[in-house]
Amino acid sequence: MTDTTWLHMFFGGLMALAILIYAILDGYDLGVGILMPRHDVQQRDQMIASIGPFWDANETWLVLAVGILLIAFPDAYNLVLKELYLPATILLIGLIMRGVAFDFRAKVSLDNKNMWDNIFKAGSLVSSLAQGYMLGQYVVGFDSSGASQGFSILSAICVAAAYSYIGATWLVMKTEGDLQKQAASWARRCGWVTFLGVVSVCIVNPIINPSVFEKWFNFPTALLLFHIPLISLALFITNDQILKRIPLEKDFGCWIPFLGVVGIFFICFQGLAYSFYPYVVPGKLTMMEAASATESLEFIFIGTVIVVPIILCYTALSYRVFWGKATELKYY
């Protein structure tokens, strides 16, 4: 343990935090995009209104996560993006299309609005699938065998379902009336798909990664991890029970399912991070091996310590400003 290890740990932790926040925040707005109904313009408008003020900042967390990978672990950054060249391209094109569709839809004629809404939906879906596929490939160490491809496709579906799940619960929190009821039923369905996805990833991951198997089934440390499956199961079930009863009396507690999914994301992410620590690329590069020069890390460390809390403060401020049910999106 050298004196710079803490720096690597700090940036490893910060990157994990950025990825988690990204998955939660952009997760719900990608999910809302995936769920857009084809035949109801009014519902689409309401759904878009609920994510309008946030999507841009949400996406910035992806830039930060990639940015930290680039700054702190340049070798890992090069390796990951080289291996994931085509999925990354597809992800980026998906993000481009949905981002611009969001703005174009508000400014064009009705026919074209339908077109841009379809692009928004497709872009959201493609981006989510691409992210899930990239995650799967990352977990299997960029293996291209049939089994690994199958696992990556499973992971793609799982991530898309999880994003839809958090998106639907976001809508339960931010909307009222028919749309809220509709969202609750979406959320229940996506919840169960997500649950199945998480369970299958949990089964497959230790089988194909011996080191992961050792970590999870090596007593007594495994006992300390017992809370992970237990809490997530509890959260899935509680959420389903609440969603069944939407709309609740006086809308009391409409935010609980969303918070529940945040909890699930947090727990699953914790499990994933535990599986691979201290590797930044599973089985290939540890955080120490991939780290950049100490001088550089120290320089950006100072800025991070000052700026990240400020970012969190004004992010909170923005959620405070748009607190409560989403209102009609007036473009000024």
Add this chain to the structure above:
Amino acid sequence: MIDTLMLSRIQFAANISFHILFPMITIAMCWFLVYFKIRLHTSGDPVWMRAYRFWVKVFALTFAIGVVSGITMSFQFGTNWPGYMETVGNIAGPLLGYEVLTAFFLEATFLGIMLFGMDRLSPRLHTFSTVIVALGTTTSAFWILALNSWMQTPTGFEMRDGVAFPVDWMEIIFNPSLPYRLAHTLIASGLTASFLICGLSAYRILKGDNKRAPKLTLKTAICVAAILTPLQVFVGDLHGLNTLKHQPQKIAAMEGVWETQKGAPLLLFALPDEETRSNHFEIPVPKLASLILTHDSEGEIKGLNEFKNEHPPVAPLFFGFRIMVGIGMLMLLLAWVGVWQLIRHKTVNTLTLRAFLVMTFSGWIATLAGWYVTEIGRQPYLVSGILRTSDAVTTVPASNVGLSLTLYLLVYVGLLIAYLHTLFLMARRAVEIEEISPQEQNDLTPTFPLHSSPMHRSPLLVKEPTS
């Protein structure tokens, strides 16, 4: 034979060229929006609100395309240029990191508040959000230009085992070409936004829009353009002198000077030929290049032959530079004609309006031409003197790069068409909207007096306030 290197270069050029179009507008346009809001506060005249509301929509659309096309850039270094991060990652990383931390989050978060929070905030807080977004976009320009300038004129580092390590961050950030490049680019953004505002406002007026808002925005933007164009000529000259000092081979290519010479002529036109290392069809103005670059008619300009195999391709620089300067001259001319007419007649005539319409996107062309000059001018290096472009490229197969490039190009062409179409659609729609909707009338009457002259008011508004 097109290999991974060439395809990656084309892809990077396509991505950055498409991306830069949008920040070039938004960086300066946000300050225009701040100005409209401040005028609204100080004058209370709702026409400024109308101006703000039209242009904030253009801003939002432009900004969105800028953001999403920019995300691509943060992946590009890894997907296509791994040698870049390997060699100078210790320096490029933190600079990019500071851009994300101090600018991207700031502008993205407050943009949401600015676009959708008008009903939820006090007017002053809303204007404050607009100022924050403007500061964010400008800060972002600062960091990315710091990195770009460092790649042109690297200082404050040392090489150990072929890898650059930072020695002095102040020297890295404030490297010799940063002040000139930053000023030149920010003014270019001001001009790009001004001519866009002039062009679309002129379009509305030509389409029969008789309201005050497009006239006011036209007037504002003409005045800004008239001030910025001569300033840009001055700053551009300083930037050129700075380049002559640090990257003489770039200047030699821009001027088409092969042999070192005293009293070099300025070539209005020529066809540079790298095979014979000479120019065809020269139209020279004697001694002018030396006079401009060294401020001495007998000054010496180093020729390209002093930098054999170390100088950039000549033709793109030679022509890119002439396109940029040519458009700059047209901008200067038109802006001053506009101001002159405004002073003489309080209005600009139809011919001038048409000229502004033609020049709507002139800022884009000048910007791209200028960027090609400076970026191709850095070749064959990716980072001057440290890293050759050909040593930084990925080992990803050419077919994959070809596929991604094709996808990007399709998306970009589609988006560019949609963007231009939508801008003019929004302008045509604005022609039909009332000067001030009854809703706003109710919102504004209690607090703001109306200054609009009766002939411009719509019938709905002629009624006297009831209070």
